[in-house]
Amino acid sequence: MVKRKYDPNYLKNGFSYIEDKNGQKPQCVLCSEVLANESMKPSKLKRHLETKHPASKDKPVEFFQRRLQELRASQKCLTASCSKQEQALRASYLVAHRIAKAKKPHTVAEELILPAAMDMVREVLDQSAADKLITIPLSNDTIARRIEDMSGNIKQQTTARIQASPYYALQMDESTDIANHAILLVYVRHVWDGDLQEQFLCSRDLPTTTKAEDIFNTLDLYLSSLGLSWEYCVGITTDGAASMTGKHSGVVKRILERAPNATWNHCFLHREALAAKNMVPLLDEALTNVIKVVNHIKRSAKSSRCFSHLCKDLGSEHMQVLYHSEVHWLSRGKVLSCFYELKTEIATFLSETNSPYAELFDNEMWLVRVAKLLCSRKRSHCG
Known part of the structure; x- marks a missing residue:
């Protein structure tokens, strides 16, 4: 036609x-x-x-010409207005993204970021440019919605990529946070654009018990909500907890029944932690003494403040040593690293406070063992 x-x-x-x-x-x-x-x-x-x-x-035609000019002007104004609104919307999402990455309260956008941005623009440019920033929506609720939108978009993209992958593998761990909430963390590895991708999949609450049945049902329900089939799961990685690896009814056993193509792997970091519990006696003694020294420094608020003040006077990079926790076994490497970097400051502090642990720093072999422990941790993580 x-x-x-x-x-x-x-x-x-x-x-x-x-x-x-x-x-x-x-x-x-x-x-x-x-x-x-x-x-x-x-x-x-x-x-x-x-x-x-x-x-x-x-x-007359002149009348319609004037009306045409008015129509064109209004359309141009509307287009410019829409463009400014889109720019303000994008700016709002960019600010929300930074707040989420920095893990800051949502109110910081309206209470700090916007006033600071206006001050900078006013000084560098002019007042009219600063006034344009007022149109950017940055309220507490708005930032929360923006973050939810971005989170939902990431979830959609991740789900679409997993669904497009010929297979996927899961890594999971059940743990309890400082508020005694049981949480199941799951990571996924899949193929995308010809390459292996590893992404965070989900964090799910376990409201009551943390039995194998609870963990599996929570995971199975979530995967079903994403439209993912166990048929394409080819790998599972967990720690060696009984609820995970139980021979008859553990989570791994239940998954393998649903995913016949999958194989199980024991998390190498957890294996390392288990192996470290039976380390060479001399190295175990060195680590034990490190923990005792750390606990001695952190035994009271006064002691901790005095040590921090000493570090500040000596221009140290760190102001405090870290606590070691048997529950959070990954903290050992951080404790050793911080301890070794502050060994001079720690030795000075122990000597000034007449602590019996000061003698440890006169023992070169003990310091060598601490260094060996630290190097072992670094090599294992690099490998």
Whole structure:
């Protein structure tokens, strides 16, 4: 079908035109109504004018020219307004993204970031430029919605990539936080764009017990909600906890029944932690003494403050030593690293406080063993 073309003479009937992918369409300059391309005929345009705008049917063409200019101006203003709104919306999402990454309260956007940004723009540019920032929505609720939107988008992308992958593998761990909430953390590895990708999949609460049945049902329900089938799961990695690796009803056993192509791997970090519990006696003694020294420094608020003040006076990179926890066994490496970097400050502090642990730092072999422990931790993580 041949598309009709606009003729400038149509303006005397009160019509201009717009153009899109389907061709030109007549647009009334009085009411802004857009007609179909088939209506691009003088008779149909005139009928529209006489029917809907009878008071203007005898107006000269100059009248319609003025109305056309007004229509174009309003459209231009609307386009500019929409563009500014889109820019403000993007800026709002960018700020929300930074707040989420920095793990800051949502109120920081409106209470700190926006006023600070306005101050900087006002000083570097001018007041009018600073006033434009006011249009950026940064309220507490807005930032929360932005973060939820981005979270949902990431979830959709991750789900789509896993679904597009020929197979996937899971790594999971059940742990308890400082508020005694049981949490199941799950990571996923899949193929995307010809390469292996590893991403955080989910964090799910375990409201009551943490039995194998609870863990499996929670995971199974979540995967079902994403439309993922166990059929394509080819790998499972967990620690050696009984609820995970129980021979008859553990989580791994239940998964392998649903995912016949999957194989189980014991988390190498957990294996390392188990092996470290039966380390060479001399190294075990060295680690035990490190923990005793740390606990001695952190035994009271006064002792901790005095040590921090000493570190500050000596220009140390760290102001405190870290606590070691048997529950959070990954903390050993951080404790050793911080301890060794502060060994001079610790030795000085223990000597000034007449602590019996000061003698340890006169024993070069003990320091060598501590260094060996630290090097072993670094090599295992690099490997």
